[in-house]
Amino acid sequence: MNARPCSLKRCPLVVGYARVSRTDQTLALQRDALKAAGCRRVFSDHGVSGSATQRRGLDAVLAYLKQGDTLVVWKLDRLGRSLFHLVQIISELGEREINFRSLSDPIDTASPGGRFVLHIMAALAEFERSLIRERTCAGLAAAKRRGRKLGRRRSLNVDQIDRARRLIRDGGSRGDVARRLGVARSTLYLALLREES
Numbered sequence: 001m002n003a004r005p006c007s008l009k010r011c012p013l014v015v016g017y018a019r020v021s022r023t024d025q026t027l028a029l030q031r032d033a034l035k036a037a038g039c040r041r042v043f044s045d046h047g048v049s050g051s052a053t054q055r056r057g058l059d060a061v062l063a064y065l066k067q068g069d070t071l072v073v074w075k076l077d078r079l080g081r082s083l084f085h086l087v088q089i090i091s092e093l094g095e096r097e098i099n100f101r102s103l104s105d106p107i108d109t110a111s112p113g114g115r116f117v118l119h120i121m122a123a124l125a126e127f128e129r130s131l132i133r134e135r136t137c138a139g140l141a142a143a144k145r146r147g148r149k150l151g152r153r154r155s156l157n158v159d160q161i162d163r164a165r166r167l168i169r170d171g172g173s174r175g176d177v178a179r180r181l182g183v184a185r186s187t188l189y190l191a192l193l194r195e196e197s
Helices: 028-036 056-064 083-095 112-145 158-169 174-181 185-196
Strands: 014-020 041-046 070-073 099-102
Touching: 014 028, 014 056, 028 041, 041 056, 083 099, 083 112, 158 174, 158 185, 174 185
Parallel strands: 014 041, 014 070, 070 099
Antiparallel strands: none
């Protein structure tokens, strides 16, 4: 039996993604390199920082890619906002059976060497997260020892809660009292509960 032709089922595509952080930068260099690498379509984000959690171009290319496709970037730092985020995206592509290639870095997940580099990056990303977690815990412990209160500052202080109680006792509704104090009704409700416990 002959294999079904690509016209009936979409052939695997090589798709590019480009990004520049500032609006005064141009995507031309990346686009040219991606086209030369065989990308039939290039998605992009212009003037968007790599640390941005929402990137329309990236979201669009990730939704567009199908099993068997290859995502190509000019450099690794164009894709992820951190090493962990980068490894997460590439791993998710792998789970969807989508290859990944960086033109400037030794990563092509279609090859054993590229997959090996990805595994090393994943180990480094996990190590980095562990260090950050340890430093955060050590910093919190040190702050507690110095007597510093941790957590978010309360929206209402003790005097404001006492005032709220008086206003409610005098017939004011919780909604009205919350508005007078400039907080949400739920914030007032929680503050009153906390003081009662």
